[in-house]
Amino acid sequence: MKLITEDIITAVRSSSCRQVLSSALLHLWDVFSAPAPQGRNLLTLLVLCFSLALLTGLLMLLWLSDSLSYSSETCLLTSSIYSVSIFLLSSLIPPLRCVLALSLPTVCTRQGRKLLLTASVMILVLNVIPNISSNVGSVARILKCTAEGFTRTLLNSSEPLNAAKKDLVLETIKVRREDLSLVTNLRKFGQIIAQIEGDFSHARNTLKHYKLLSNRVLAAMFVAALIFESARYLKSYLGSVRFDNEHVSKKDEAESKGCPTSCRMSGQEFTSCFLSLLVVTLYFVAIALVVALDHVVFLMVQAALPWILEFPPTTASISVDYKVKWFPPALCLIPGLCFSRDLTHFHRDYRWTFDPEPSLCEASVAPPSPGVSLLLGFLWILSYLLVFIEVYARRLRRKISASFFREQEERRREYRREKEVQEEQRKQKHVTSVLVR
Numbered sequence: 554m555k556l557i558t559e560d561i562i563t564a565v566r567s568s569s570c571r572q573v574l575s576s577a578l579l580h581l582w583d584v585f586s587a588p589a590p591q592g593r594n595l596l597t598l599l600v601l602c603f604s605l606a607l608l609t610g611l612l613m614l615l616w617l618s619d620s621l622s623y624s625s626e627t628c629l630l631t632s633s634i635y636s637v638s639i640f641l642l643s644s645l646i647p648p649l650r651c652v653l654a655l656s657l658p659t660v661c662t663r664q665g666r667k668l669l670l671t672a673s674v675m676i677l678v679l680n681v682i683p684n685i686s687s688n689v690g691s692v693a694r695i696l697k698c699t700a701e702g703f704t705r706t707l708l709n710s711s712e713p714l715n716a717a718k719k720d721l722v723l724e725t726i727k728v729r730r731e732d733l734s735l736v737t738n739l740r741k742f743g744q745i746i747a748q749i750e751g752d753f754s755h756a757r758n759t760l761k762h763y764k765l766l767s768n769r770v771l772a773a774m775f776v777a778a779l780i781f782e783s784a785r786y787l788k789s790y791l792g793s794v795r796f797d798n799e800h801v802s803k804k805d806e807a808e809s810k811g812c813p814t815s816c817r818m819s820g821q822e823f824t825s826c827f828l829s830l831l832v833v834t835l836y837f838v839a840i841a842l843v844v845a846l847d848h849v850v851f852l853m854v855q856a857a858l859p860w861i862l863e864f865p866p867t868t869a870s871i872s873v874d875y876k877v878k879w880f881p882p883a884l885c886l887i888p889g890l891c892f893s894r895d896l897t898h899f900h901r902d903y904r905w906t907f908d909p910e911p912s913l914c915e916a917s918v919a920p921p922s923p924g925v926s927l928l929l930g931f932l933w934i935l936s937y938l939l940v941f942i943e944v945y946a947r948r949l950r951r952k953i954s955a956s957f958f959r960e961q962e963e964r965r966r967e968y969r970r971e972k973e974v975q976e977e978q979r980k981q982k983h984v985t986s987v988l989v990r
Contacts, residue, residue, distance in 0.1 A: 581597070581601065583956075584597045584598050585598065585654075586647075586650070586651070586654075586956040598644065602639075602640050602643045602644045603640055605640075605653070606635075606636040606637070606639040606640035606643070607636060609636070610632045610633070610635055610636030610639070611632070613632050613635055616772075617632070620772075621769050621772060639653075647957060648787060648957075650957070651953065651957040651958075652780065652783045654957075655786060655787060655950055655953055655954070656779050656780065658946040658950045658953070659779055659783050659786070660779065661942045661943060661945075661946035662939075662943050662947065662950075663943065664778055664779060664782050665939055666829070666833070666936055666939045666940065666943070669932050669935060669936045669939065670833070670836050670936065671771060672771070672932060673837070673840055673929055673932045673933070674840070675771060676928060676929060676932075677840055677843055677844070677929070680922060680925045681843055681844055681847050681921070681925060682843070684847055684851075684919050685850050688850050688851055688854040688918060689850065689854070691854060691858070691917055692854055692857065692858070786950060786954075787954060790954045790958070790961070791961055794961075794964050794965045794968040797950075797951060798965050798968060798969060825944075826941060826944065829943070830937065833933075837933045840929060840933075844921070844925075844926060844929065851918065851919070851920055851921055854918055855918050872901075872902045
């Protein structure tokens with residue numbers, strides 16, 4: 554019996570705590586959305602504005618220092634100016650408080666989805682594409698190292714050539730000219746590969762240099778677009794009773810009066826979601842193709858590097874055959890002496906080996922980052938979720954605007970009622986005309 558009594562008391566206390574918390578939050582929201590609070594409500598509004606300015610200022614400080622890599626002095630100065638400005642402006646200008654409140658659901662609308670798509674493209678450009686260029690650059694470095702190894706071996710082959718030169722000067726000159734021509738070609742080949750490698754290195758350094766700058770520009774554009782979109786929505790909400798008010802159903806109107814929220818979507822909302830899903834799918838299919846190209850290039854380079862590094866040495870040889878014969882015609886007067894005589898017969902082979910020296914070549918292959926792939930997949934899923942959340946974010950924006958501007962919301966409701974009356978009259982006229990026929 555005691556256990557049952559304790560459970561009942563705990564349930565009552567928990568329900569009462571939830572009611573107290575709910576009523577407190579509703580009171581704070583009423584104060585925050587009030588155009589001109591009085592007395593204690595004014596002090597509460599100042600505390601709320603100060604808390605909002607302090608919290609967002611700390612978040613901005615962390616964002617500027619950690620993500621955007623600004624200096625500590627710049628972070629502190631920017632965050633301080635921002636916090637003071639937000640506190641003063643939000644305390645004095647009620648529409649600005651409404652714009653700040655609209656910023657959160659605006660993130661879940663089309664602007665937030667555009668941000669995710671832009672972030673995915675930036676991740677692709679700054680992480681996946683440099684990885685592809687790094688793997689291609691590894692092949693270029695191996696080719697350059699191999700060409701240098703052949704060149705060094707060829708230049709070190711002067712000893713057998715000098716030996717052949719001592720024996721046969723004319724043959725050695727001919728071979729030497731061909732040797733120098735081959736060395737020149739190999740050096741040109743090595744210079745071309747070095748230039749290709751330098752181009753890849755310059756591209757990687759340029760991407761790293763612009764990575765931070767692009768993050769800063771993207772962050773500034775996102776904040777500006779978020780504030781602009783929220784202000785534009787509020788301006789349209791106050792300027793026209795028809796804006797975002799044509800397809801508000803009776804269920805949505807009941808929700809705005811405090812009834813439970815419905816998760817159903819209208820036909821028009823479902824069609825809009827389908828088109829947005831199609832656009833998101835096309836974007837991420839293109840991104841997935843580039844990620845797949847990164848994996849394909851990695852596998853090809855991984856398979857090609859061992860073959861290049863195991864390139865066998867090549868053996869070259871010079872065969873010198875030098876024969877001198879003497880035939881005096883005067884000795885033909887004597888029958889037994891009419892034949893040619895060998896004065897000298899020289900034959901020798903000179904061999905050496907061209908070794909690309911693969912042991913001196915360092916090969917480093919950069920595998921695709923699984924973290925980047927997981928991040929892109931997470932952004933993909935989040936973009937899909939935002940497509941459906943956008944419907945409820947739009948409803949939330951209507952409710953926030955109605956809380957700040959109650960008179961405008963009353964005019965919007967009156968407009969909806971007039972539209973419903975006109976629709977009912979049109980239907981009745983149609984039914985009457987059908988009956989008369």
